Amino acid sequence: MLNQQFRRSFKCSCGGRGCLESVASGPAIKQRVITEMKRCRHTLLVKILEQKGNLEAREVSDAALAGDDAANDIFEEVRYYLAVALSSYLHIFQPTIIVLGGGVVQAGALLLEPIRRTMKQLAIPVYFTRLEDIKFSMLGTESGAIGAPSLIFFLVNIFINDKRSLYAE
Numbered sequence: 001m002l003n004q005q006f007r008r009s010f011k012c013s014c015g016g017r018g019c020l021e022s023v024a025s026g027p028a029i030k031q032r033v034i035t036e037m038k039r040c041r042h043t044l045l046v047k048i049l050e051q052k053g054n055l056e057a058r059e060v061s062d063a064a065l066a067g068d069d070a071a072n073d074i075f076e077e078v079r080y081y082l083a084v085a086l087s088s089y090l091h092i093f094q095p096t097i098i099v100l101g102g103g104v105v106q107a108g109a110l111l112l113e114p115i116r117r118t119m120k121q122l123a124i125p126v127y128f129t130r131l132e133d134i135k136f137s138m139l140g141t142e143s144g145a146i147g148a149p150s151l152i153f154f155l156v157n158i159f160i161n162d163k164r165s166l167y168a169e
C-alpha cells in the first residue's frame, strides 16, 4: 500500500485494493479512462473506446503525446505511483537493474525518464546511484504470463536437483 489515495483506488484483479497493479498497469490505465469519461471530461480516448470497445495503453500514450489533457493526467499519476513503488523496491532489494513488463510497457518513452527523475528525488541517494538502468522487458505484455510458469519450472528444478544431490550423498 502506498498512501491514502488508495482509498479511492480501483479494485485489483486479486480482489484487494491498494496493489500497485490497481493504479499503474494496463488495465488500471483503461479503468482511469472510463472514470474520466464518466466525469464527462473531453478526451480523445472517448472516441477510440466507443469505436473499438477496447483501449490499449499505447492508444492512451499516443493521446497523451498528442496533447490530450486527460491522458496526460492519467500518465502523471501512473508515473508517480510507479516511482514511489520502485523506490521502495530499490530500498528493499537494492537491484542494479529494474525491468518493467506488462501492458504499461506500451507507454514507452512517457514512462522511463520521468520515473527515473522522480525516483532520484524520492530514493535514498546511495541506492539510486547504484541503479544502473530501468528498462522495459522485451517480452512486453507477455512477460507476466511467461515469467510465472518459468519461475515455477525454475523452482521445481531446484527442488529436483536438491533431491538428487541428497540421494547422491
Ligand SMILES: [Zn+2]
Pocket (backbone or CB within 6 Å): 012, 013, 014, 015, 016, 019, 021, 022
Ligand atoms: Zn492485487
